[in-house]
Amino acid sequence: MAQLSDDCFAFGGPMMPVDEATALIASRIVPVTEIEVANLAGVDGRVLAENLVAPLPLPPFTNSAVDGYAIRRSDLPSGEERAFPVIGRVPAGADAFESRAGEAVRIFTGAPMPDGADTVFMQEDVRLDPSGRVVLPPGLKPGANVRPAGEDIAAGHVALPAGRWIRPQDVALIAALGVTEVKVRRRVRVAIFSTGNEVVAPGAPRGSAQLYDSNRFMLRAMLQRLGCEVSDFGILRDEPASLAATLKQAAAGNDLIVTSGGVSTGEEDHVKAAVEQAGSLTLWRMAIKPGRPVAMGVIGGAAFIGLPGNPVASFVTFTYVVRPAVLALAGTTPERLAATPVRAAFSYGKKIGRREYVRANVRKAADGTVEAIKFPREGAGLLSSLVETDGLVELPEDTTRIEPGQTVAFFPYAVLL
DSSP, X not given: OOOXXXXXXXXXXXXXXXXXXXXXXXXXXXXXXXXXXXXXXXXXXXXXXXXXXXXXXXXXXXXXXSSEEEEOGGGOOOSSOEEEOEEEXXXXXXXXXXXXXXXXEEEOTTOBOOBTOOEEEEGGGOEEOXXXXXXXXXXXXXXXXXXXXXXXXOTTSEEEOTTOBOXXXXXXXXXXXXOOEEEEEOOOEEXXXXXXXXXXXXXXXXXXXXXXXXXXXXXXXXXXXXXXXXXXXXXXXXXHHHHHHHHHHHHHTOSEEEEESOOSSSTTOOHHHHHHHHSEEEEEEBSEESOOEEEEEEETTEEEEEEOSSHHHHHHHIIIIIHHHHHHHHTOOOOOOOOEEEEEOSOEEOOTTOEEEEEEEEXXXXXXXXXXXXXXXXOTTOTHHHHTSSEEEEEOTTOOEEOTTOEEEXXXXXXXX
């Protein structure tokens, strides 16, 4: 388990800007140290524990990039076309043979180049004369349509660096190198639970003043998309003693604890007191809307992050607090999320010094420009505002007003999850 000191998140003062907060998380969390061996079929979504050095060049042999005819560069026609006898053919997977000056070899894409040949004419650019010779036109550059050995990756080169979050295209590279197993960091272990007397599990009897718990299932899905092993502790009632006991239990086998609800400063918000009883906590007021009340601390060496109870606030703060924490624990460097510039099709006012995220849909306007349309309602408890929109418009701290026609930064949900 990643062991964190009690003062790992010891910061206070005024509300912290989002960028400063995420940088702090990345700099202070210690990655998990345990290393596992993952086979090729199960390596997607894992974090590489050490550099993957190419054991062979890619491609491993010089080969043709097209179907056509291979010749030596010294035989390239100059000024007018020239006919060559075709002395053989090399399909993909066949062994190469030696070619001689003044001869052409029929070759196919991926086939090894004949010894001595170094240029390939595409079959579309040539013709055969009545005697079966291939007639090659002038003007082709030496070395054309050939993929040299090691053109992609040289043997001994670092093909994938340690800390790489392995993607499907990385899996393809590993396979192309003939590697069947790689060393990866073990998955981050995360405990989750919801808090509050007002929520019940879906399928359970619901009182007239209760809601079905949605955040826990949303957070579980988001964590699993990040490759985490998730332990679900269910719903904890507003009882500080039982909250503290469960927090200690969750910390014993996990790297991170993520809770939903109970982190504000109301009389019935008991998570803060429970965390202070079980470990240490600095209440983090992040300059973000929706989602200002976020708690953060350390319990028994595990990081603790308490998210707001409103689902939209929980979704947004997960993206900017939990996601970078998980990536740091996993041993990979969180990359800055990439926004798409779009044109605003709405008016909106906000407070200076706070970053805000507006739920929006995008559409192509009559002039062809992509524009963002704000969801008509703003409540942080509206799940429909997440389901029925395409993503979030980010409004920076120094912005106080957005008018139609201005360029804004749009984050599709596909980038955030």
